[in-house]
Amino acid sequence: MFKPSELTTYATMLVQLGVNLQPGQSLVIRASTDAVPMVRKVVEVAYQAGASNVMVDWSDDEVNRIRMSHAPEETLTWVSEGKVRDLIQLMEEGAAVISILTPKPELLKGVDASRIATVTKVMGQALQRYHELAQGGKVSWSIGVIPTPEWARLVFPDLEEEKALAKLWESIKVAIRLNEQDPVENWRDHVRQLEERTSxxxxxxxxxxxxxxxxxxxxxxxxxxxxxxxxxxxxxxxxxxxxxxxxxxxxxxxxxxxxxxxxxxxxxxxxxxxxxxxxxxxxxxxxxxxxxxxxxxxxxxxxxxxxxxxxxxxxxxxxxxxxxxxxxxxxxxxxxxxxxxxxxxxxxxxxxxxxxxxxxxxxxxxxxxxxxxxxxxxxxxxxxxxxxxxxxxxxxxxxxxxxxxxxx
Structure with a gap:
């Protein structure tokens, strides 16, 4: 479904426009295991752009769902403090962050809302410094998205899975301007128009x-x-x-x-x-x-x-x-x-x-x-x-x- 050239262009957009990675700067990529091909391409493009170090912070959506569903309730407040500490330290040292999402809108359907709230709250508290740095604009950060079969079935329920996934990817390409002849320059023109409106x-x-x-x-x-x-x-x-x-x-x-x-x-x-x-x-x-x-x-x-x-x-x-x-x-x-x-x-x-x-x-x-x-x-x-x-x-x-x- 993904043409190598499309992933390369998308990765280039995220590195050059998204976080505008500078030579010698570190990069953190936060992604699930569903995004492996895209993550590898971003790592490659980042090093080609002069990154000093690229760290990938992996997660697994299904493992997270299983934990939220079945782990003893008293363990839901556990957070890997070392992992969080390393992430924040890199950001405080000037690292940029790219998050690559692989949405599954109904991933936690049926999971008790109170258990979800417990995990969400404790992670929010643990990552408070992370959000301060990002929301305060002190570090560069950007978000990319890769479609999943679960997401495609929800958006296009009348299509077979393969066709739904292809149609979702085509829709994403339009949304992120990946279908333009020169996506990077098109984005620069679009940003100028938004800045005129804010002025x-x-x-x-x-x-x-x-x-x-x-x-x-x-x-x-x-x-x-x-x-x-x-x-x-x-x-x-x-x-x-x-x-x-x-x-x-x-x-x-x-x-x-x-x-x-x-x-x-x-x-x-x-x-x-x-x-x-x-x-x-x-x-x-x-x-x-x-x-x-x-x-x-x-x-x-x-x-x-x-x-x-x-x-x-x-x-x-x-x-x-x-x-x-x-x-x-x-x-x-x-x-x-x-x-x-x-x-x-x-x-x-x-x-x-x-x-x-x-x-x-x-x-x-x-x-x-x-x-x-x-x-x-x-x-x-x-x-x-x-x-x-x-x-x-x-x-x-x-x-x-x-x-x-x-x-x-």
Whole structure:
């Protein structure tokens, strides 16, 4: 299914554009054993680009599922401290990180939600420094995706497995622009367009956004020092990188206690190998005070109770309904792709760089600026063809941002 030339180009995108690996820099690759061919290609491309050292942090999805299902409950809090220590040390020394995902949206279907929550919480605590370095933009990181038969069957249930897998890979290639004649240059043009949009938004300094759609009526205040971002970021050394490939969004952070009203999802949320769908969240002074779901309500409640900040928003992102990824008409049931086909929010932690000088502030100072803090950062999609959004300036001027799901 994968042509060697396609994997080489994809690996080159992740190394040159994704993390923008510099000569002499180390690279960490986090991946499951399902991604072996892609991992090997990334290792090769990284060394060709001048990497000093490439470390692969392997995991096995099936082993993880078996452990969550059958291990003694008291052992679920165990974490390999040495493995975590080595990973964080490499990042603190300036290593870039590429995560290669092999999604299996129903991997943990049937596993007790409380056991999943235990493992998720303890891993979140163990990797807190990892997330601080990544979410703070201090190191370069990027995400790649390789399709799996399990994922393909869920996205294209009417096709035979081989055809479903091939169609999913073709859809991914369109989404990540791998089908373009010069994908790297195409990405550079696309990033420039996103940066023009963020400049326009930052010039207007909106005080709040107002959302209206079937099942949605929500007011979202923005911190006074907020910054819109899109496309890529600069790490602590000033090197530009693309965290997400694909990316169609421009995003910022909401004011932690400034969200009021209700919002309904427009695409399924896949979290820890389980699906949550048909859900409505009601906010009061920033916090979710009511959560209902047609599918996965117990998991949704568990997610919202993960820690004190899990029931507050950490990200607001704008994505037009008329975009290459959205126009594919494919519901990937994977956040990396579905969030880039739809306006979305994220429950949990805010990115520090979404306020001026946020990367240099302490956790307490970021909270004072209105940024949420949490062990989690979970995106959920709310964009659709009926979505209207207004931006309201500090002096009360109302400027249409979205009409009918697209930029106004």
């Amino acid at each position: 326009w938004l930052n010039d207007h300094r909106f005080a709040r956004l107002e959302y209206r759609a079937p099942g949605t009526n929500l007011s979202v205040e923005l911190p006074k020092a907020h910054r819109w971002l899109g496309g890529g970021l600069k790490n602590g050394q000033g090197v530009f990188f693309l965290p997400n490939i694909p990316t169609e969004e421009v995003f910022t952070a909401p004011l932690r206690e400034g969200v009021n009203g209700y919002v309904r999802n427009s695409k399924p949320l896949v979290y820890n190998g389980q699906v949550v769908d048909g859900f409505t969240l009601t906010f009061q002074n920033g916090q979710v005070v009511k959560a209902e779901a047609e599918t996965g309500e117990t998991l949704l409640q568990t997610l919202l109770e993960m820690d004190q900040g899990a029931s507050y928003l950490g990200e607001v992102a704008l994505v037009p309904n008329d975009s290459p990824l959205s126009n594919l008409g494919v519901i990937f049931q994977n956040t990396l792709f579905d969030e880039n086909a739809s306006c979305h929010f994220a429950l949990g932690s805010a990115y520090p760089f979404c306020v001026e000088d946020g990367a240099f502030l302490s956790k307490e100072e970021r909270l004072e600026k209105g940024l949420n803090a949490s062990l989690i950062h979970v995106d959920f999609m709310i964009g659709a063809g009926e979505l209207d959004i207004d931006g309201v300036t500090e002096d009360g001027q109302v400027i249409p941002l979205f009409r009918g799901g697209n930029w106004a």
